[in-house]
Amino acid sequence: MRTSWRSASVLGVVAALVCPAPTVAVSQPHRESAARPFGADCSVYVEGSRATAYCHNPYIDTDRVQLHVECERWWDVDADSKPVELGPTGRATLSERCWKEIRTVWVSHLRRPS
Incomplete structure (x- = not known):
C-alpha cells in the first residue's frame, strides 16, 4: 500500500500527540489552597418573619458563615447573625428574624485556611 503525503503528515501529527517529547520537571509554587473546593452547604428556610439556615462544612478549610436578613418594611431593622466558624465536618444552625x-435572606462565606 502506498502512503500519500497527506496521510503521512496526518500520521506524523497523530504520532506527535500520542508520543509527546520528554519534558523536564520544574518546581512550581505550592497552590493547593486555591484549587481546593470550599464553602459550607447551607439550606435556608423562611417561616413567617423568621429565617433559619442549617450549614454543614464538608471541606478541609474552615468556613466562617453568617446569615443576613433584609426586612421588607423600611422601618424594620435588617439583621445579621453572629458569624460562626465551621471547621471540617462542622455543623451550625443560624437564625434571625x-x-x-422578610425581603431577602442569604448566607455569606469567608475562607479561614486551616
Missing part, C-alpha cells in the same frame, strides 16, 4: 415580612 424581622418584625414583619
Whole structure:
C-alpha cells in the first residue's frame, strides 16, 4: 500500500500527540489552597418573619458563615447573625428574624485556611 503525503503528515501529527517529547520537571509554587473546593452547604428556610439556615462544612478549610436578613418594611431593622466558624465536618444552625415580612435572606462565606 502506498502512503500519500497527506496521510503521512496526518500520521506524523497523530504520532506527535500520542508520543509527546520528554519534558523536564520544574518546581512550581505550592497552590493547593486555591484549587481546593470550599464553602459550607447551607439550606435556608423562611417561616413567617423568621429565617433559619442549617450549614454543614464538608471541606478541609474552615468556613466562617453568617446569615443576613433584609426586612421588607423600611422601618424594620435588617439583621445579621453572629458569624460562626465551621471547621471540617462542622455543623451550625443560624437564625434571625424581622418584625414583619422578610425581603431577602442569604448566607455569606469567608475562607479561614486551616
